Amino acid sequence: GESVGLHLPTLSVQEGDNSIINCAYSNSASDYFIWYKQESGKGPQFIIDIRSNMDKRQGQRVTVLLNKTVKHLSLQIAATQPGDSAVYFCAETVSGGYNKLIFGAGTRLAVHP
Amino acid sequence: NAGVTQTPKFQVLKTGQSMTLQCAQDMNHNSMYWYRQDPGMGLRLIYYSASEGTTDKGEVPNGYNVSRLNKREFSLRLESAAPSQTSVYFCASRNDPGGHRSPLHFGNGTRLTVT
Numbered sequence: 001g002e003s004v005g006l007h008l009p010t011l012s013v014q015e016g017d018n019s020i021i022n023c024a025y026s027n028s029a030s031d032y033f034i035w036y037k038q039e040s041g042k043g044p045q046f047i048i049d050i051r052s053n054m055d056k057r058q059g060q061r062v063t064v065l066l067n068k069t070v071k072h073l074s075l076q077i078a079a080t081q082p083g084d085s086a087v088y089f090c091a092e093t094v095s096g097g098y099n100k101l102i103f104g105a106g107t108r109l110a111v112h113p
Numbered sequence: 114n115a116g117v118t119q120t121p122k123f124q125v126l127k128t129g130q131s132m133t134l135q136c137a138q139d140m141n142h143n144s145m146y147w148y149r150q151d152p153g154m155g156l157r158l159i160y161y162s163a164s165e166g167t168t169d170k171g172e173v174p175n176g177y178n179v180s181r182l183n184k185r186e187f188s189l190r191l192e193s194a195a196p197s198q199t200s201v202y203f204c205a206s207r208n209d210p211g212g213h214r215s216p217l218h219f220g221n222g223t224r225l226t227v228t
Binding site: 036046051089091100101 | 117153154158203205214216217218219220221
């Protein structure tokens with residue numbers, strides 16, 4: 001498969017451990033945030049989103065935390081599995097304008113057995 | 114539902130050739146988008162269409178044109194391909210009438226090489 005980013009930061013974890021992927025966003029006016037997962041050779045896949053009036057949201061095995069004070073977003077994956085190996089992107093939407101999404105560069109998650 | 118479907122999956126062009134990348138979505142979304150993805154540069158917006166009949170430039174529109182053929186289909190045309198347009202192209206859609214916040218849904222991409 002191809003690489004979506006040759007020089008992305010990489011997080012290596014053992015299967016079964018919890019993973020935390022971090023993202024610093026740029027605009028204090030952003031009001032909506034999304035995490036995407038991208039596997040090799042595929043398009044980004046929606047994982048979970050959160051609005052700025054929340055600081056935590058949970059899905060199946062995933063939790064997103066939002067800290068607006070320091071403009072920081074994190075994605076926690078519980079009991080990481082080999083199928084979680086992928087590149088993870090955060091995206092922010094700035095309020096106003098045309099609802100534009102700004103994407104981060106991504107973090108590669110490598111899960112080892 | 115197939116979601117967002119892109120064709121072709123792969124394409125090799127010579128410099129100066131033209132081609133159209135096709136995209137269709139079956140989710141009844143109002144907005145559609147074209148992005149390119151290059152190593153180390155993330156996803157960059159080429160063009161978008163907020164609704165049927167409208168199109169607008171994104172961050173990197175030069176060398177591209179788009180057509181929102183109907184609510185389902187949004188095509189991207191390269192009139193005279195250049196090696197700098199070698200990239201992976203993603204089409205995406207979402208339902209966001211009036212700026213309602215919702216995630217983009219992506220297709221699996223077209224991998225284009227211009228020699």
